[in-house]
Amino acid sequence: MGNTKTSLATPSVVSDFKEITKMRLALSVVFSSVAGYLLGVDTVNYKTLILLALGGYFMVGASNAFNQIIEKDLDALMHRTKNRPVPAGRLSVTSAFVIASVFTLLGIVILYTINKQTAMFGAISIFLYTCVYTPLKTKTPLAVFVGAIPGAIPFMLGWVAATDNFGIEPGTLFALQFFWQFPHFWAIGWFLYDDYKRGGFYMLPTGKQDKGTAVQVVMYTIWTIIISVLPVFGFTGTLHLSVVAAVVVFILGLVMLNYAIRLFKDMTVKAARVLMLVSVLYITLVQIVYVIDKFIR
Template sequence: MSDVTVPYTRESLSEAPGGTVGDFIALMKPRVMSLVIFTALVGLVVAPGPLHPALAAIALLAIAVGAGASGALNMWYDADIDACMARTVGRPIPRGRVTPEEAFSFGMVLSIGSVLTLGVLVNWVAGALLALTIAFYVIVYTMWLKRRTPQNIVIGGAAGAFPPMIGWAAVTGGISIESILMFAIIFMWTPPHFWALALFRAGDYERAGVPMLPVVAGEKETRRQIVIYSALLVPLAVAPAFIGLGGIAYGIISTVLGAIFLSLALALWRADEEAKRIQIAKRLFGFSILYLFGLFAVLLVERLAAGLMN
């Protein structure tokens, strides 16, 4: 897809011709990037073995740039549907401030640069995982799944689950059960997180022709799937306390947070009024971000505290 045609005109949606630094930063999806950086940092810190601080900084920078590259390439390919959705119409390409060709070139340069930097300066296992992450998000999720199946976010969620595994590999040069478990937690968290969003943004997705679960299977089935995935996620998220990745504090906090998460999912399932369902879906979406951040924050604090005591 080298030429993206979007339903907008530069005259109607552009504030000014030519992209600014801020526009190119926006292409990188900085809010998504912040979660990627944080989970990668946790994977890097909890991994066994030393890593020089300079190499750790390089690894995090490369992972951040790789995430930004994925965002830019996603916006390049999805420019047409972004212009149809209220949530995304203000992005740089629909506004006419950055052309699709500029976004594509920007994303490709960042992709190649981030992978080569991580591979050459840190190790090639981490570099290969970063390359896989970018390819999975852009090719498997954005180009293949997103417009074809309501399971898009289930399978495509793997892309967002790789960062802690990349951070772990940057230190150890390999993959282990601990890094796979961190991957699995984010992977299982992604569907209820995004389906909660999709419930109160269903009109956007329907206008854009994106087959998100509420559009294709209906609201009731979406709420049922949220409960199922939440019920699978909660015990999985407690598991690090049983394999030594997390400690006692992690076990307690993950259990409490999981109980709240599951209670919100069940409340959403039981809600009988549309306005109430929308309200609970928004609460679940907001709490899901806090939930994932809380899990990884406790892992990070526990490991840092253990390091200070040794």
């Protein structure tokens, strides 16, 4: 019987770890930072790449763990989050705090071994997400603007890890992921509107599912497309994009814009959910195109 209990308990420990660090989100952040690294580097150093991936994971894991400690009472009110380890009572606040603190330390130390700037941006990301974005979420829809800063750091972080330099190139990568986050998060805010409302979060720019929000989703999608093709014009330093790659990126942008316009026309939860999925596909494919384009030129 004892063995059965152990085997039943183990998956829940693993799933709780996945949940507290938001593993899928953390892995997408690692993917972004690796893409940024590959864009910035001349010769791939696999040790640096592994350190960046580990440091990036710990950085996001720490931010998410702190977030779930701060929001445990609000998470308990929402269907989407009530079964998270802390609000569900499977993990104590103390245990979660220890995990978050250890992850912060590990993340910053690992990134510091790459270079100081990478560690600095990692620390800024954790601070903004935990101490500014999280408390603002229940106060103002402007929280999304603050949250977009740590959310945009990973793509840029990879370049800084590769070059130990912050300039126009990582700035462009940052801007691309920064503007992309608005249609992405507003789409989530739209289809989870009722659930967010239970927790007292108003994530949409106007505070509701209206034309004003839908117009802004379209506008920020257009900004994202413009920034994503900028490297083809040659004024983003050593960050280049071939004409073929720029056309592919532009077409991907038009696909996302089509779904943003569909949300504007239909104003439905379904349209918002589809836009969210398309936006994830868009940023992933754009990063892949950027990297492939660099290595085949």
